[in-house]
Amino acid sequence: MSDHSSIDSSGHEAPGNDSHAQDIAGHINTYMWIFGSLLVGTVLTVLMYYVDFSSMAMTVAVALFIASIKAFLVAAYFMHLMSEKKLVYSVLLLAAFFFTGLMGLTLWGSFDLPTNSIHKTSYVP
Amino acid sequence: MEIPYTYKARPDTGLYNAKVGIWLFLASEIMLFGALFSAYILLRVSAPVGFWPETALAWPRGLLNIPIGTFNTAVLITSSVTVVMAWASLQMNKFNHFRIYMVITVLCAFAFLGIKSFEYNDKFSHYVVQTKSGKPVTGHIEVNGKHPRFWNFSDQWTLARLTAENVKEISVAVDPERDEHGHVKSHSNHAHENRTIATDDIQFLGSYTPATHPFFAVYFLITALHGLHVLGGALVLAYFAFPGAKMWKDNPQQFINRIEVGGLFWHFVDLVWIFLFPVVYLL
Amino acid sequence: MQTATQPHSHSHDHAGHDHAHHEPGFFSKYIFSTDHKIIGIQYGVSALIFLLFGFLLMLAMRYQLAYPGQPVPVVGSLLQKFLGDDLAKGGVMQADLYNSFGAMHGTIMVFLAIVPILFGAFGNYVTPLQIGAPDMAFPRLNMASFHAYFLGGVIMFASFFTPGGSARSGWTSYSPLASVTDLVNRFDGQTYWLIGMVFLITSSLLGSVNFIATIIQLRCRGMSWMRMPFFVWTQFITGFLLLLAFPPLEAAGIMQLMDNLFGSSFFLPAGLVVNGTALGVSGGGSPLLWQHLFWFLGHPEVYVLILPAIGIVAEVIANNTRKPLWGYKSMVYATMSVGFLSFIVWAHHMYLTGMGTKIATFFQTTTMMISIPSVIILTALFISLWGGSIRFNSASLFALSFLPMFGIGGLTGLPLGFNASDVYLHDSYYVIGHFHYVVAPGTMFAVFAGIYYWFPKISGRLMNETLGKIHWAGSLFFMNCVFAPMFIQGFKGMSRRMYDGGTTYFLGVDPTALSLNKMITMSAIALGLFQLPFIINFFYSIFAGKKVHSDNPWNATTMEWSTPTPPPHGNFTSEPVAYRGPYEYSVPGSKTDFTPQTQKP
Incomplete structure (x- = not known):
């Protein structure tokens, strides 16, 4: 497949590349923030269970809202959907x-x- | 000719084959779990009132162990972070870090499954008893001095079986009292009170298993399917951490890709749980 | 494998042996092969066997309908011997056996015969060749997909021999009927059916991931989206239909499995009474949930059965009219619209389940909308014939007769899509006539066209034209004799569920509808006999057919014809490049009446 090299040059950079590694180090910071937010989100969801919202619809809305935010964080950052x-x-x-x-x-x-x-x-x- | 783009990205799509494959697969997984969640909602909203004997609600609430569920959520979130850290470590050319993170991920997966099977076991010996004379009670039962266990299907008790085997009475470690929302009442005594119920007084007896209520059917189905995904994912990640890691030397880029793809699946499993936890435990 | 540097080789017999660094043994070559061409052939052969088997099931049912209560000739004693007195006492088909054959005929034809042959066989063999790819994107996944399919097929087949017989709640397996057929033996035919379905669905999912990834990623240089042959487009859309519509049925299948094995009540309502005894289940489930999840797959599945067939017909028609397809782009966009809309029409199968008027109107509207792109495709194919110098070989005859047959099938579907007329026609023989016109003379004719068309590429030999034409003429005539009378029976109100052919119901009321039963059965037997020329032709041509003299016997333009015959492992001897669109036939100023996609400008 040597004749494809001209097309493929835009592919991934080789691992271990310096600027690349710095990029990743920046990512790691984000990952830790997300980790923290996810744990906070989980605790919040559980606390909501003990709050008496007047209606079931409200309870469902709040729970699903928190879950959606958590899901967004996982999908956007861990699964890199932010830049896909x-x-x-x-x-x-x-x-x-x-x-x-x-x-x-x-x-x-x-x-x-x-x-x-x-x-x-x-x-x- | 060899198959192209096995690890290099195709210029016009910007993706390598496996990444296209995993996203397509995840799209189908969305439909699979989406159908299950749809089924859950449909069954719940169309359940007749008073269908669950314990409360006036049509649908039981608060029957699952919330602290354990919360802990398991944290375990799964941790594993999701470690798997992305494993991928990042490879990007930074730190193979040893990668392996440590991967091992933590796999350990978390098995911790999750272990905790889950503890919960399952608990549910199989947990019963709801509707008596002829009074309010229904829930709790773990003992029949002939033995707790039913979940690995033994013949250990399941029904009213018909109690009568057939001429069991005169059962003992119930009664759960704390709940209000109509399924919350444990604050003034109730948290210590389990043991009550003996005569077989003649029982109108309905059912364990917390699929046959007793659609809630348990949905709960067991979705969590079991999710558990199978956890197991499958854990086995694949364990393979990448040890025997499959040989590839790191021959073709590092392809190995990083594999970890990325495995990670994507793992995050998806986590995503499902993020919705599953509030839906079955809290709502 | 540095074959890229080797010159184009015409030594057909040694085509696969150029890189003889490993000579695969029997198992790795034919059972555990990862080559898309071998897998395609595996799918094709298994699917054709299941097709024949499904047809024979139907023949036995048809005999019972025409001559109720009489022993089935030829196989009656065998049925009694293998299936027992309960099902076939004295060789007479009992009601349970009729139901079980009916359910399995549908299941086998849809999931084990037609989808595998269109998607698994033609899709696997032809798609990578047409886009200039060396193989599928994930060859091992491809193999796993075939194995899952085969295992599913074996489980389905084995279910005939379980106590009580195979599944007998229709191919749709509606709950609660499907969950209460056998209350004593919970591991009954229905359970086998569900497990088999889980395997088949898994196979389809793996296959569809593979197809879509292959078409997206492995198109050769120059093969832009709008240069892809129409057949590849249909495979692409079909892939998406399978990928996104099948998982809900998988979920539903597992739920019904739990209902059957663990006594849950996903689809069982409270207070269900069977044979006078209350069923000991908790209830609280919804029977309609099953129908929703089933038809969410069921309707896209119809397009899975027809889109690749249209793709095959388009290839054959373009080649044999020696003209470009008329309105190629419109056809592509129409196919996309069909695929998209097919996900939101499903409940037109459920008008009689007690639906409100608003939702029924919604589904009626979407159903009418989906007929527009379908008509666009069909019209474009008809216009493609205009002014062409058509070659009437077997492949082209089958493809040409596909058009009116599919037209009848499609148009007779409209009264079923209107909820008012559906109330009358629902569950009658009219429905059977309608969908069989779509899949039997429709899809099956396309399958035959495909077999006659691509046979030379696969085997290096042509099929016999005389036998092919006999096969075509007999099939066309008797297909119509079988299915057209069903419309009349349906209009007369004959239910599709009656195992005595309507004798009890119609006695002395309307003898014409009843007498049609005999005619249909005779025609079905004749139709079966007219498949013999095909079977003989198929095997004769593999070993002794006329050898092809070039890699491109039909003077076709698409890329599969620029490979050696049969294509070696890795398909192309040098990297193919697409320089032009797929159907450059009779280009003005060109020396030949076809310009292959690989020909440099």
Whole structure:
């Protein structure tokens, strides 16, 4: 595959490269901050359980909000989605869209039931 | 011809093959766990009121061990950090650091699984008992002086079996009292009170297992599937830490890529847990 | 393997032996091969065997429908011997056996025959060749995918011999029916079915990851997206359908497995009574949840069955009309739209489950929307024929008859997509007629077209044209004799679930609908007989067919024809480069009527 070298020169830098290593050292700082935030987030979520929100909807919203922030931190920094290629974004966008469709339409389907009383009155088993 | 871009990035996509592969795989995993979460929500919102005997709620709350769950969350988050640190160590050409971080990751994974199986075991011997005369009670039961154990399916008790085997009474270490939200009441006595219930007085008896309530069915299904992912991921990472590490000498870039891809999977497993923990433990 | 420096070799017999540093043994060559071409052939052969098996199941069912209560000829005694008196007493097909054959016919045809042959066989063999890749992106994953498929197939097949017989709740396995068929023996046919499905789904997931990654990453130099043959596009979209639609069914399958084995109630409502006794389950589950998760796969699956077929037809038509495809770009965008929309139409299979009007209208609207890109594709293919000097060989005849057959299949689907007319037609023979027009004369004709078309590349020999034309004529005629009468039966209200062919229901009311049963059965047997020329042709041509004189016997433009025949390990003898679009036929000013993609400008 020697004839591909001209195309591939834009690939990854070799490991151990100095400027590269400094980049990574900077990352490590971020990782530690994220680690701390995730632990704090976990504690917060658990504390929320003991707070009495007046409605269940509020409880769910708060819990999922904290979980989403934690998930964002993991995905954006640990999985490097902050600076990922377009292709990855498009695949994830597709999955997210279809997942929303699956959940949304299934739930809608189970709540939108026939209300017409004709069904009840004229039904003879 | 050899297969191109096995470790070098393809210029127009900027990605090597395995990275495309893992993201596609993770997209399908999103759909898998997404379907399970959808099922959970659908079952929960359409559950009839009063379906869970203990409370007026249709869906049981607060039945899982929150301190243990919190600890397990921390364990998994730690492993997620160490796996990204392992990758960063390789980038900085520090192979020994890499191996240490990787070993911590794998240890965390097995700690997680160990704690999880302790929880499972606890649930299999935990019962809800609806009596004919009074309020339902929950707690660990003893039948003929023995606790049921989860590795033994024939150890599971039902009312029909109690009657068939002519067991006259069971003993229940009653859980602390809960309010209608599933929270333990602050004034209740945390020490377990032992109560003996006659078989004749029992209307319904069920362990905290899938057959008793859809909540447990969902709980066991999602956590078991998640546990299988943890196990699979841990085995692969352990392979990278030891036998697979030979590649570091021959082709360091490909090895770094492998760690990155393995790490991506590991983070995804962590992500699932980040949602799973509040959904099944707290909500 | 420094083959890149070697000149183009025409020594076909030694094509694979140029780099003889290892001579693989039988197992590593045919069982544990990682070469996409061998895996493609493995898929193809297994899928064709399952196809025949699924067809024979249907023949036995058809006999029961035409002559209810009479022993099945030829195989009746075998059925009794292997499956026992409960299922086939005196060689007569009992209701349970009919149900079990019906469920397995659907499962085998969809998951074990057609998807593997389109995606596993043609996709594996042709896709990397058409994009100029040396192999799939993950060869070992490819092998694992085939092994999972094969294991799934074996489990499905083994389920026939479990006590009580195989799964018999339809290929859709609706709960709670599927969970209560056998309450004593929980490890029944349904459980086998579910385990088999988990393997098949895993296989499809591994396969789809591999296909998408291959098409994204391994396109050769110059092979831009819009220079990809249409067949590759269909494989690409199909890959996404499998990747994102299958996991929910895997989840659902595991849930039903838990319902069956651990007594959970994911899909079982409270207070369920079976045969007069209350079922001892907690209840609280939702039967509709299964249907949602099943059809979330089920509908994209329809497009998994048809898109690659359209891809094959497009290749064959472009080649045999000696013209570029008309509206290639529109076809590509239409395929994308079909793929996208196919994820949000699923509940049109569920209009009769007690749906509200709003959600039913939503799904009706999306269903009507998806027919637009489908019609665009079909129209583009029809217009491609205009003014072409069409070569009528076997491949092209099958491809040409695909167009009207798929057209009938698609158009008869519209009344099922409207919720008002679906209320009447639902679960009738009309539905059977509709989807069989799509997959039997539709997809199957494309499969045959593909086999006749690519056979010379795979084997180095041409298939016999005379036998091929007999096969085509008989198949086309009898396919229509089998499926067209089903529309009439459906309009007359005949339910698809009756195992006595409607005798009890129709007695003295409408003899015409009943008499059609006999005609359909006879036609199905004749259809089976007309597959014999194909089977003979297939085996005869492998060993004694006319040898091809060049690597490109059809004078085609796409890249698979610029490899040696058959392609060696690594496919291309030198790095291929795509200099032009995929269908440059009859370019004005060109010496030949075709300009291969690899030809330098």
